[in-house]
Amino acid sequence: MTAQIKNIIDQLETYxxxxxxxxxxxxxxxxxxxxxxxxxxxxxxxxxLNPYSNC
Structure with a gap:
């Protein structure tokens, strides 16, 4: 997961x-x-977003 994706998730959690x-x-x-x-x-x-995408 990239920093950009992590930031988006953090924003959504805040909202x-x-x-x-x-x-x-x-x-x-x-x-x-x-x-x-x-x-x-x-x-x-x-x-x-998929944690298993690298499998």
Whole structure:
């Protein structure tokens, strides 16, 4: 997993925690769209997320 992918996962976890704290699902949904757009730009993004991709 690259540092860029790790950063995206960390961002999503932060948004999840904020939504849980506020009770507002849009505290996750709205910023997650931007993060997902970033993820889609990464070449081989699915294989980088799969921990068994190197097997």
């Amino acid at each position: 999840i925690k904020k939504a849980e704290e506020t009770g507002d699902k849009y505290d996750f949904i709205d910023p997650a769209y931007e993060v997902i757009d970033e993820l889609e730009k990464i070449e081989n993004n699915v294989t980088q």
